[in-house]
Amino acid sequence: MDKILVVDDDLGIQKQLKWSLTGYDVIFAEDRQSAIAQLRRFEPKVVTLDLGLPPDPANASEGLLTLEEILSLAPQTKVIVVTGNNDKENALKAISLGAYDFYQKPIDSDTIQILVHRANNLFKLEQENRQLAKASPAMGKIIGNSEQIQLASRRAEKIAQTDISTLLLGESGTGKEVFARSIHDHSLRRDKPFVAINCASIPENLLESELFGYEKGAFTGANKTTLGKIETAQGGTLFLDEIGDMPLGLQAKMLRFLQERVIERVGGRSEIPVDIRVICATHRNLQSMVAEQTFREDLYYRVGEIVITIPPLRDRDNDIVLLARTFLSQYNEEFNTKVKGFSDTAIKAMLQHNWPGNIRELQNKLKSAVILCEGTMIQADDLGLMVKEEDDSMETLNLREVRELAESKAIRRAYHLSEKNMSRTAELLGVTRPTLYSLIDKYHMEDIKTGV
Incomplete structure (x- = not known):
């Protein structure tokens, strides 16, 4: 008790x-x-x-x-x-x-x-x-309790100690690099380098030399032989972010490297063997790009031997609040602040927001909110979010219907928060299990009765 x-x-x-x-x-x-x-x-x-x-x-x-x-x-x-x-x-x-x-x-x-x-x-x-x-989750820094993120995390855990090529799909800001680093950290290559490169952030004419390196004199300004990202990842993991933005001409050279595990530096003539694991990521629809012939079909199947889809933040249920509390703790330590939590309106605003920038957007809003917060609790205004008022123009005024709607909504929310555990659901609602079962029967909640 x-x-x-x-x-x-x-x-x-x-x-x-x-x-x-x-x-x-x-x-x-x-x-x-x-x-x-x-x-x-x-x-x-x-x-x-x-x-x-x-x-x-x-x-x-x-x-x-x-x-x-x-x-x-x-x-x-x-x-x-x-x-x-x-x-x-x-x-x-x-x-x-x-x-x-x-x-x-x-x-x-x-x-x-x-x-x-x-x-x-x-x-x-x-x-x-x-x-x-x-807790130290199986996949390190991956935080979340929603079914979608747990599924993605379990898949990442299963493949971590293999060398299978992995393709991470997800919107910008969903945490694709966090997944890639977690896979590396739990692999047999964890003591070797993790090297990341964003294919969209480097001009097309420089990307090849950035990846494969170049020999001295290969072009104007090449004053010394320089290793590329692939060679510097020797023995470890190479993370190719936004591979969907890789130029079509360079895709053929990348395909040969993935098949043969050898490279040639720009301006070089000798083949260099490379032993690395490759993880790729993109926010683009590669299958559509293959159909449009802007991404090579053979490269798509080579990089996507295993595909893991990372869900957007808006589809991750109450992970939003869990992540917000985690970031709050981090930023309190970073900025030496003592913000204790979130007001009800702040939580409501976060759950209502669509999060187009996903976790990156949440981090940015939390960082500024911790700095700007004047009290001990973060408010919706601190986050720069608005609480949407529900349209009550068509809302029933019948008290019995209002009560039934509120009770059934609370039961469903508690049921999912407690991961479908009936004892925990009853505790969250502050009622006994017999009372909970009675309410479920009363409101004909057949999906909960059958555990769906």
Whole structure:
């Protein structure tokens, strides 16, 4: 049973909250010293904190000090501040210090129950995300829990210790080089060089010498023999990014190298054997290019012995929030900032955004948001995103229908967040398993009943 710490010196409030928070193990503290002692002993996920604590119950100073100490010891704890009717200023100050939410007396059972349930579920979700981020996944820096990214990661893991030529397909910014580096890092060639070259960023007349190297005197300005990217990757991995932009004339020379594993430098006459693994990537549709005769069909089949498709960020479910929290942690360390998380509107805005620039765009927005954020929580404005208002012109006003729609939507979201685990789904929703099954029957959710 999850523990909730109630910090309040009013015995009546303590009893009321204990009665309201059925389903939780409620523990109590009446001042700062006992609150910190209980925090250390029980490590509660959620704390309700009255700001008016002894020895200065008429003011909020002791309560705010308690809040700061709680968050310094357990920064992930969700603290709900309970205040008097005319104490909004101190409530907002508590939020700026990192409190999760605030609630004004008198206590309403249903409201405080909802606030605690939400805070408790958020703590658990964030805890899972932190564990995922800290874990050493099979493929290193590949972060994600969505079915699509897990499938791609499993394929990469299976081929890592082979030398099979691999083609990575995906939109710009989806992390193709991260996949290529992870494959190299988990291969038998991990102690040898990983050499990357972007075929689209080098002018056509220079790309050949950049790849194959050149002999002294091969052209004007060739003052010494220079190794190309292929030779410098000897024993390791060569990553050809945006191979779809490789000039057609150079594709024939690349095909010969892949078939024979020998190269000739520009201006050279001797063949040089090369032992490397080749991983290619592109955002283009190579099959269409083959049909249009702008990419050689024989080269396509040579580089694509195994094809791994990396999904765009917009199709990766809640990986968006997981990645955002991972980048937040990185940038907090990089910029020496102490941003603690994201507001509900920021999360909603991120989930609504289409992410045309994919992970690269998310990184850029997070980096600027961490620098620009003025509070402890990143807001949608910090990210430069807007929360889209839902069109309610056709929305039903029937309360029963509204409730059914909201409940069924919440059930589906919790079901997918918990990876179709019914016990975990019930926990996220704050209900028992029998209640969950009853709701599933009530709303005729046959796909969940059958585990689809």
